[in-house]
Amino acid sequence: MTLPTMDRRVAVKKLLAARDGALVVTGLGSPSYDVHAAGDRNDNYYLWGAMGGAALIGLGLAQAQPQKRVMVVTGDGEQLMAFGSLATISVARPRNLDLIVLDNQHFGETGMQSSHTGRGIGFDKVAAACGFSETAELRSLEEVDTLCEKLRRPADGPRLFVLKITAENLPRSLPPRDAVEIKNRFRAHLGFASC
Amino acid sequence: MTASVQAKQPETTAVASAPAASEKQWPDQVYDVLKAAGISHMSYVPDAGHTTLIRLFGADPEVVTNVLTTEEEGIAIAAGAWLGGKRSVVLMQSSGVGNCINMLSLPVHARFPLLVLVTMRGEWAEFNPWQVPMGQATEASLKAIGLRVQRAETGDDLVETVAQAAAMAFDADQQVAVLIGQRLLGKKKW
Numbered sequence: 001m002t003l004p005t006m007d008r009r010v011a012v013k014k015l016l017a018a019r020d021g022a023l024v025v026t027g028l029g030s031p032s033y034d035v036h037a038a039g040d041r042n043d044n045y046y047l048w049g050a051m052g053g054a055a056l057i058g059l060g061l062a063q064a065q066p067q068k069r070v071m072v073v074t075g076d077g078e079q080l081m082a083f084g085s086l087a088t089i090s091v092a093r094p095r096n097l098d099l100i101v102l103d104n105q106h107f108g109e110t111g112m113q114s115s116h117t118g119r120g121i122g123f124d125k126v127a128a129a130c131g132f133s134e135t136a137e138l139r140s141l142e143e144v145d146t147l148c149e150k151l152r153r154p155a156d157g158p159r160l161f162v163l164k165i166t167a168e169n170l171p172r173s174l175p176p177r178d179a180v181e182i183k184n185r186f187r188a189h190l191g192f193a194s195c
Numbered sequence: 196m197t198a199s200v201q202a203k204q205p206e207t208t209a210v211a212s213a214p215a216a217s218e219k220q221w222p223d224q225v226y227d228v229l230k231a232a233g234i235s236h237m238s239y240v241p242d243a244g245h246t247t248l249i250r251l252f253g254a255d256p257e258v259v260t261n262v263l264t265t266e267e268e269g270i271a272i273a274a275g276a277w278l279g280g281k282r283s284v285v286l287m288q289s290s291g292v293g294n295c296i297n298m299l300s301l302p303v304h305a306r307f308p309l310l311v312l313v314t315m316r317g318e319w320a321e322f323n324p325w326q327v328p329m330g331q332a333t334e335a336s337l338k339a340i341g342l343r344v345q346r347a348e349t350g351d352d353l354v355e356t357v358a359q360a361a362a363m364a365f366d367a368d369q370q371v372a373v374l375i376g377q378r379l380l381g382k383k384k385w
Binding site: 060 | 261273276277300305306
């Protein structure tokens with residue numbers, strides 16, 4: 001039986017419309033395109049590489065900005081490369097870090113090869129076992145609406161939500177590739193000097 | 196990991212390069228230098244040579260610390276900390292440098308300040324042959340991905356090297372690794 005999935009662009013747009021000041025970090029590939037498609041902003045930090053880095057950049061940012069909420073939007077393949085990060089983040093226990101895993105169960109950027117998450121690995125369960133304060137798997141846009149409300153409320157620790165999305169390659173919405181510029185404008189948004 | 200190795204015999208083994216009295220305090224001096232450079236964030240995979248720094252930072256309420264499952268996590272975390280306005284330092288052993296290579300494309304390409312302190316193995320009175328390949332490849336690997344690499348072989352030199360490396364990293368936007376020679380750390384006792 002095929003379980004329901006959701007449209008990734010609509011889901012991400014909902015999350016970003018409700019970001020409420022959250023700082024956003026995106027994993028390489030389609031999650032970066034999804035976030036860019038919802039509107040380019042100075043408080044988005046897009047990755048084009050450094051696979052496995054998104055959640056951990058989010059951790060460092062959350063620790064440096066404890067008064068702001070940080071939302072990482074990444075894919076199942078990118079998060080699989082940072083499996084151990086869930087242990088590191090759980091031990092660090094930030095109260096302002098939410099991981100959103102856009103899970104199409106495939107490596108979409110490289111030819112839609114099947115990933116581990118289509119073969120029984122559930123990041124919500126892994127994160128729960130690591131000690132995240134809240135985790136869930138979502139399969140509908142209605143559940144995303146509920147999640148948007150939940151994300152506004154304070155957390156006791158890091159949270160991770162798996163959004164089961166349709167496996168499809170949508171038209172790319174490309175963020176700037178100048179990583180220095182993206183970094184500097186993000187820091188400027190927080191009032192820090194460029195360099 | 197080296198820090199958890201149990202002592203199998205009394206520590207009577209002759210030490211190849213016993214540090215002079217003036218060098219025994221270098222870990223404390225490195226901590227002072229890093230604090231003076233504005234470091235308020237630290238990530239690490241433990242190594243015996245980093246024991247004092249890990250303890251001092253861990254006890255410092257002004258410093259956020261993270262224990263890592265693998266060294267490249269610290270590279271990404273340091274970038275995130277910089278995005279958020281904090282200066283971070285990453286501590287690892289030379290064996291961990293190999294784990295970091297692709298993640299280092301982040302600070303190199305995006306020009307994030309980066310300061311990494313690497314305790315060396317596999318290069319001086321090494322007893323474990325498994326440490327030698329990565330130890331010998333450490334400096335070349337770091338240079339190949341684009342880091343500035345500096346070495347120190349004495350305590351005094353290390354303190355000075357870390358101080359100026361912090362300036363290069365955070366004032367000149369460089370990605371700097373300081374290699375702490377195994378000769379300085381002394382022969383491992385076990």
